[in-house]
Amino acid sequence: MTDPRRAPEQVPEPSKKLIVALDVDSADAAREIVADLSGVVDTFKIGLQLFSAAGPAFVGELVESGSRVFLDLKFHDIPNTVAAAGIEAARLGVWMFNVHASGGSEMIKRTVGGVGEFCSKSNQRLPLIIGVSVLTSSDSETLREVGIGQSIDEQVIRLAQLAKKSGLDGVVASANEAKAIRNAVADRNFLLVTPGIRPFSATNDDQKRVMTPDAALSCGSDYLVIGRPIIAASDPRLAAAAILKEMNASRQ
Numbered sequence: 001m002t003d004p005r006r007a008p009e010q011v012p013e014p015s016k017k018l019i020v021a022l023d024v025d026s027a028d029a030a031r032e033i034v035a036d037l038s039g040v041v042d043t044f045k046i047g048l049q050l051f052s053a054a055g056p057a058f059v060g061e062l063v064e065s066g067s068r069v070f071l072d073l074k075f076h077d078i079p080n081t082v083a084a085a086g087i088e089a090a091r092l093g094v095w096m097f098n099v100h101a102s103g104g105s106e107m108i109k110r111t112v113g114g115v116g117e118f119c120s121k122s123n124q125r126l127p128l129i130i131g132v133s134v135l136t137s138s139d140s141e142t143l144r145e146v147g148i149g150q151s152i153d154e155q156v157i158r159l160a161q162l163a164k165k166s167g168l169d170g171v172v173a174s175a176n177e178a179k180a181i182r183n184a185v186a187d188r189n190f191l192l193v194t195p196g197i198r199p200f201s202a203t204n205d206d207q208k209r210v211m212t213p214d215a216a217l218s219c220g221s222d223y224l225v226i227g228r229p230i231i232a233a234s235d236p237r238l239a240a241a242a243i244l245k246e247m248n249a250s251r252q
Helices: 027-036 048-064 079-092 105-122 140-145 152-165 175-184 213-219 236-249
Strands: 018-021 043-046 068-075 096-100 128-132 170-172 191-194 223-226
Touching: 018 236, 027 043, 027 048, 027 236, 043 048, 048 068, 048 079, 068 079, 079 096, 079 105, 096 105, 105 128, 105 152, 128 152, 128 191, 140 152, 152 170, 152 175, 175 191, 175 213, 213 223, 213 236
Parallel strands: 018 043, 018 223, 043 068, 068 096, 096 128, 128 170, 170 191, 191 223
Antiparallel strands: none
């Protein structure tokens, strides 16, 4: 059932499926990128680097400008702390934020419940809340180092199922696991947000589990998070347009 405080997520056009990661070190640098992409992209990710540099004031500024903001701080702490942080993210008016699914069901449920109660009392739009599964910079060796004996696929599926059961709207996961998640979570409205996307012309940088835009959408990803191939390009607007063209290929 759709929450009345949240507008239904229609199947978005490619321009709405693209989330540009503002992985820069100042608000001024981020403003320049947003201005360059005006009319092409309206959804932006603010992660740890920019949030640490510019703080919640810049998040509010971007929201006020009409942009959709994915606040990518990957909350992971005791349940009360994460729930309180989630409420502050909702207060800022972000479109979406995330928590680590590995924080467990109590942490997730407390956050979903707290944010829902806050939005109901304040008559504020309910943000999407998604769970981080396994970082795209991780591989099987990374999991073994921290004592997880399962394969990447097994761990991602486990966390995706936990996220769904605990009330999250979706997960962050590599497109390599998208089909497996779709098979394991029988709800097409469960969102898959995919980082580690690289167009044909780009390098992988520090990502280990990557995929091209059209392939990721074909595998079942709903939203693609792309940073360096756009923001580090000599012409970010042209780079974004080229990626949107690749994304359109999946609709043919």
